[in-house]
Amino acid sequence: MSLIVTGSIGIDTVITPAGRADKILGGSCTYFAAAASFFTAVRIVGAVGEDFPREFLKVFEHFKVDTAGLEIRKGAKTFSWTGKYHDNMNDRDTLEVQPNVLAEALPPVPGTYRDSQYIFLANTHPGAQMELLSQFPSRKLVVADTMDLWIKTANAELLALLKQIDGLVLNDSEAYLLTGEKNLVKAARKVVGMGPKFVVIKKGEHGCLLEHREGRAMLPAFPIAEVIDPTGAGDSFAGGMMGHLAASGDLGLANLRKALALGAVVASFNVEAFSLGKLEKIKRADIDERFGQYLQMLAMAG
Amino acid sequence: MSLIVTGSIGIDTVITPAGRADKILGGSCTYFAAAASFFTAVRIVGAVGEDFPREFLKVFEHFKVDTAGLEIRKGAKTFSWTGKYHDNMNDRDTLEVQPNVLAEALPPVPGTYRDSQYIFLANTHPGAQMELLSQFPSRKLVVADTMDLWIKTANAELLALLKQIDGLVLNDSEAYLLTGEKNLVKAARKVVGMGPKFVVIKKGEHGCLLEHREGRAMLPAFPIAEVIDPTGAGDSFAGGMMGHLAASGDLGLANLRKALALGAVVASFNVEAFSLGKLEKIKRADIDERFGQYLQMLAMAG
Numbered sequence: 001m002s003l004i005v006t007g008s009i010g011i012d013t014v015i016t017p018a019g020r021a022d023k024i025l026g027g028s029c030t031y032f033a034a035a036a037s038f039f040t041a042v043r044i045v046g047a048v049g050e051d052f053p054r055e056f057l058k059v060f061e062h063f064k065v066d067t068a069g070l071e072i073r074k075g076a077k078t079f080s081w082t083g084k085y086h087d088n089m090n091d092r093d094t095l096e097v098q099p100n101v102l103a104e105a106l107p108p109v110p111g112t113y114r115d116s117q118y119i120f121l122a123n124t125h126p127g128a129q130m131e132l133l134s135q136f137p138s139r140k141l142v143v144a145d146t147m148d149l150w151i152k153t154a155n156a157e158l159l160a161l162l163k164q165i166d167g168l169v170l171n172d173s174e175a176y177l178l179t180g181e182k183n184l185v186k187a188a189r190k191v192v193g194m195g196p197k198f199v200v201i202k203k204g205e206h207g208c209l210l211e212h213r214e215g216r217a218m219l220p221a222f223p224i225a226e227v228i229d230p231t232g233a234g235d236s237f238a239g240g241m242m243g244h245l246a247a248s249g250d251l252g253l254a255n256l257r258k259a260l261a262l263g264a265v266v267a268s269f270n271v272e273a274f275s276l277g278k279l280e281k282i283k284r285a286d287i288d289e290r291f292g293q294y295l296q297m298l299a300m301a302g
Numbered sequence: 303m304s305l306i307v308t309g310s311i312g313i314d315t316v317i318t319p320a321g322r323a324d325k326i327l328g329g330s331c332t333y334f335a336a337a338a339s340f341f342t343a344v345r346i347v348g349a350v351g352e353d354f355p356r357e358f359l360k361v362f363e364h365f366k367v368d369t370a371g372l373e374i375r376k377g378a379k380t381f382s383w384t385g386k387y388h389d390n391m392n393d394r395d396t397l398e399v400q401p402n403v404l405a406e407a408l409p410p411v412p413g414t415y416r417d418s419q420y421i422f423l424a425n426t427h428p429g430a431q432m433e434l435l436s437q438f439p440s441r442k443l444v445v446a447d448t449m450d451l452w453i454k455t456a457n458a459e460l461l462a463l464l465k466q467i468d469g470l471v472l473n474d475s476e477a478y479l480l481t482g483e484k485n486l487v488k489a490a491r492k493v494v495g496m497g498p499k500f501v502v503i504k505k506g507e508h509g510c511l512l513e514h515r516e517g518r519a520m521l522p523a524f525p526i527a528e529v530i531d532p533t534g535a536g537d538s539f540a541g542g543m544m545g546h547l548a549a550s551g552d553l554g555l556a557n558l559r560k561a562l563a564l565g566a567v568v569a570s571f572n573v574e575a576f577s578l579g580k581l582e583k584i585k586r587a588d589i590d591e592r593f594g595q596y597l598q599m600l601a602m603a604g
């Protein structure tokens with residue numbers, strides 16, 4: 001119930017071994033919201049510029065995302081990113097990034113959003129994440145994403161944030177940077193020691209590790225033969241995870257594992273096309289079918 | 303029942319970020335046999351030189367390995383390998399390798415071994431693997447390992463071998479080299495198209511993919527906080543897998559998945575010490591306990 005995400009909404013140009021797409025809809029908030037929308041109603045808080053194409057707004061409509069918190073800011077330009085993936089589809093280089101409206105003040109949170117219980121703070125400055133957090137007095141589950149930039153340049157704010165949130169989601173390389181460890185288990189334990197109830201360490205095509213105060217999960221990604229564009233895989237993973245948690249209201253460890261698996265399944269669809277191309281084509285039943293295949297991949301003789 | 307392995311038995315010097323061990327017992331046959339011995343009786347075929355330390359023979363005794371096929375060859379020297387692992391505990395450099403007795407003729411297979419049903423051909427020249435294979439007329443399951451060297455220098459022999467075996471086990475980088483693919487699923491499918499019923503692609507700490515004519519498995523490794531020496535992880539993984547298959551006699555897909563999971567568990571013990579140091583200390587009950595933890599890591603809400 002009442003899942004909200006705040007993060008970037010951008011215009012991306014993406015070059016992968018499978019092709020190139022210019023000026024497509026992207027951003028962490030976008031991918032998260034689309035993925036989560038298969039499970040529950042999603043609210044977004046984010047700002048774009050006057051240049052934001054009208055057809056991109058229709059994508060949010062397609063996913064029935066509540067855009068009351070989407071500000072189209074006068075005189076501003078939309079965040080834009082150009083990236084190129086290596087042959088392995090894992091590593092990428094940022095060729096150009098223009099923060100534009102992302103460098104300005106956050107948009108206001110609509111009053112109708114104040115009762116939100118499930119909060120996902122997509123990757124942005126931890127100071128801004130903290131400020132947002134305080135605006136949701138009914139919060140039941142708060143999960144944040146972060147990145148190497150904030151670990152290096154806003155470490156104190158990030159450590160303060162970790163004491164206020166329930167879960168942190170980050171990449172393995174970021175977990176190593178944050179903790180100074182070189183081993184995944186040690187890094188995960190150290191993050192939990194910093195405050196949150198759990199951490200999800202994403203390993204891209206290799207799946208994820210969940211370290212929780214009450215136990216652990218180690219789950220594979222759903223293997224995909226035709227990867228077109230990995231952009232947004234981590235955000236759609238988090239969207240599927242939070243969407244299921246919000247829809248079910250069950251924050252137990254076994255349901256958290258199921259949420260991660262559903263996140264992995266949604267992410268596996270996401271990488272099969274540029275932008276939201278694949279997620280726009282599928283229905284909840286497609287996710288459930290692939291989730292069945294996912295469980296089958298793990299099904300062992302008793 | 304009647305599991306046999308043929309491969310290298312060596313004297314290793316290993317340097318890892320956790321320490322250094324000189325002139326320790328190693329080799330693919332050694333790690334495989336020790337791991338498999340927790341599940342079933344194991345026979346080995348291999349040769350060492352006159353320099354092979356007596357205390358190393360006691361290690362095989364400890365695991366109750368049938369050493370009727372172990373030849374201590376007069377005038378020969380034991381295979382030796384010196385390697386150094388990188389900080390990530392995944393990549394390694396071979397500092398020195400002396401094939402010695404491994405470059406000579408294979409030892410004869412004892413007549414008492416001819417009824418062996420489960421055959422593991424650890425990594426060696428595919429021509430030699432093919433020759434061995436023909437000596438087991440009662441074979442029920444034949445699985446082979448290979449490496450980049452043979453993919454490059456004995457490709458025709460390897461392709462011929464693939465038509466004669468049930469399963470192939472190899473690393474992800476080797477699977478890409480063998481198939482010319484860059485995607486794990488595509489590479490796996492292509493290997494199965496080359497002849498075997500299934501392929502297991504090992505991804506080190508990231509687990510493995512099983513591509514089988516009848517289905518798939520994608521399983522994580524068991525996460526370990528204190529990795530001391532990754533040497534033999536792949537061989538002990540294969541040993542646990544084959545040991546369980548031989549003990550159960552069930553070659554169905556669901557039991558193959560369980561075999562992979564048990565292999566992952568045995569390998570997780572193996573990396574916690576140099577040589578067989580950890581496997582010598584544990585009992586079958588320790589494996590079963592950790593296997594329970596492994597299943598728990600994957601346990602989801604219904």
